[in-house]
Amino acid sequence: MKGEFILDRNHLSYWLRQMRKSRELIGPLMDGGKDIVFKSVDKIHELVLDCPASLPSPKEFLFPQYESMLRFTPLHLPLTKGGQGGVSLSEKAIEDLSDKTKRVIFGVRSCDISALSLMDKFYIEGHKDPYYARRRENTLFISIVCNNPDPTCFCIGLGTGPYLEKGFDIQMTDLGDRYFVQIGSHEGAKTVKAMSFLFRRPQKTDYEDQYEVFLSSKARFHKRINLEGIRQMILEEKVKDDFWQWVAGRCFECGGCVYDCPLCTCFTVTDRTYSEGIERVRLWDTCMFKGFTRMAGGVLPNEKMVKRTKRWYYHKLIYYPESLGGFGCVGCGRCTITCPGKIDMASIAARLKGLVLNEEEE
Ligand code: SF4
Ligand code: SF4
Secondary structure (H helix, E strand, C coil): CCEEEEHHHHHHHHHHHCHHHHCCCCCCCCCCCCCEEEEECCHHHCCCCCCCCCCCHHHHHHCCCCCEEEEECEEEEECCCCCCCCCEECCHHECCCCCCCEEEEEEEEEHHHHHHHHHHHHHHCCCCCCHHHHHHEEEEEECCCCCCCCCCCHHHHHHCCCCCCCCCCCCECCCCCHHHHEEEHHHHHHHHHHCCCHHHHHCCCHHHHHHHHHHHHHHCCCCCCCCCHHHHHHHHCCHHHHHHHHHHCCCCCHHHHHCEEEEEEEEEEEEEECEEEEEEEEEEECCHHHHHHHHHCCCCCCCEEEEEEHHHHHHHHHHHHHHHHCCCCCCHHHHHHHCCCCCHHHHHHHHHHHHHHHHHHC
């Protein structure tokens, strides 16, 4: 079963309820009366279907901010006559804590689905990260076409939204009284097939209405940013070091841009000691912090802020395309909302373009 279907709006909650029998359901919910975040859904009627596009990305369900990887109990060996002894580990003493929960994440934005395909390349292709890979295997993504992008969104210039041709398990377009449902993966097809009596084939008017939503969504974007143009400027060495000095001077080293970005992957691993053993945890980290690349002996190769801000932009605009085949930015606009120094991706792109154009005119 592949292709396109129509789901009546009043069947949505029944469908989600049925899915929840075999998977944890995650969706956009009001958190503490102020923010909307992706959370485990207890009451389906509380899902916020018309939430802003810039709600936090669901990346933490694949790459959590704090992740217990394993726990182990060191075995204390008795002292021998010669005074030798110590600590060893047996395989049995190691407890694997990797998350095996099956989930469906509903209401994801197209930009975040686009980010997933690069996250997959980073974490699965080449050196496979078993923690990410297991979560990814067990997670089904249902995305919603953005029909009301935020003023900070610029996915439209990058081909990463507001709707997609591929990359999703299931993509839904809100047509008012019904949803236009597109299947994009085998898992997505299985999920729809399991409840096939809820779905019907689209008619000509459904296709026309879907096309209208696409057109009106595209017309609502405020920003169109050409990152390829910026990349070329950097490669042609049109961006001088004093520009990166200016950027560094405005950075507060808060890490907000990194933590909010659906494509930032920095982490650190540390062991924590408890009375009953040791737990190995993985935590989000950021290349914006000077201790991120600390070396033995305490050497800090990136102590100067300018090196770190420049690296963040080079990573997203130069190294990601070279190694993973796409920008390390999907135009979600979250760093624009977060950055107190106004040196987010969109502002930097606009400023660079202006600077270089002015120089060329001189
Ligand atoms: S760099 Fe900024 S706009 Fe681009 S994906 Fe990351 S948070 Fe979103
Ligand atoms: S959000 Fe802005 S101020 Fe904070 S680390 Fe990122 S670039 Fe620096």
